[in-house]
Amino acid sequence: DGDVEVHAFRAAGYLPEALMNFLALLGWSPGGGREKFTPAELVEAFSLDRLNKANAKFDRQKLLAFNTDAAAEADQARLVEGFKDYLDLNDTPIGADDGVLLAELVRVNAGFRTFADIVAKCGVLFVADDAFDYDPKAFKKVLTRAEGVGYAMLAEMRPRLAECEWTAEALEAMLEGVCLAKEVGMAKVAQPIRVAVAGRAVSPPIAETLLMLGKESTLARIDRCLAMRADRPD
Structure with a gap:
């Protein structure tokens, strides 16, 4: 896939904690089969003797699954904060300043994979009434x-x-x-x-x-x- 800046994933709607969890496991294994960690748990569990020698595979589908799970487990305040950050970084029809609206959008889109999914599903509701096309x-x-x-x-x-x-x-x-x-x-x-x-x-x-x-x-x-x-x- 070539080199991709970490910032690009933030702008694509990924939670930083999900990306950190995913990246940590590319070259390190905690043992025991566990994959999901908070940032604090990663710091606690990390050790040099568990570093992998084999080349890591950047599996985007796995990253997407990590982000979906992280979003499902996060509280609403964290999701609203993350969604606002995503909107600030992107040109979308949804404004970033109405916290009540952002909370409602997060709530009615429970199960979303990335914040981009919310805009893809709901952005049409925030354009002019004659400014969208029909599928x-x-x-x-x-x-x-x-x-x-x-x-x-x-x-x-x-x-x-x-x-x-x-x-x-x-x-x-x-x-x-x-x-x-x-x-x-x-x-x-x-x-x-x-x-x-x-x-x-x-x-x-x-x-x-x-x-x-x-x-x-x-x-x-x-x-x-x-x-x-x-x-x-x-």
Whole structure:
């Protein structure tokens, strides 16, 4: 892979403690099969007689696994700190100054591999309502196939969303009520909305997605999507 600066991994969204743990094991083995250490534990366990003579292999997938585990084990304050650092180092649509928002983004993206995953999934929620593209595969699969059943659901949900109180509880209750009344799973109701407002079939849970986006932008994006129907083949 060539030489890579440590700073590049920080800018790519890795936690320093995960990278330190991974790098320590490239040329040293603690014995006993253990791999996960805090920085303090590495200092305590290190000894020269456990250095490896063989050339080390830089396994990026293993580093990614280390970072995923470190993120899952870190407390929210540490993750918010790390996410803010990542945003400060990168040009993204998500601002770094709102700690409450960053905490919510970390929470709804539990299980992320690097901080870049959060931006990849949620960045679209922070751009102008007409400044994102639709994933063609998601658009066709969710909205236009089967004679536009997804579009029909989206059109039906638009006035319901317009009348709904904009809280997680109210949104979840309304969506669940539609599912019960129509005897369908949540995906049949939520996915057309998700594709309309995020341009893709993957986002945080639908109520959290809509809350972060806000009611005005949610309705504007749905209107934009509905207006595109005539321009899209079934």
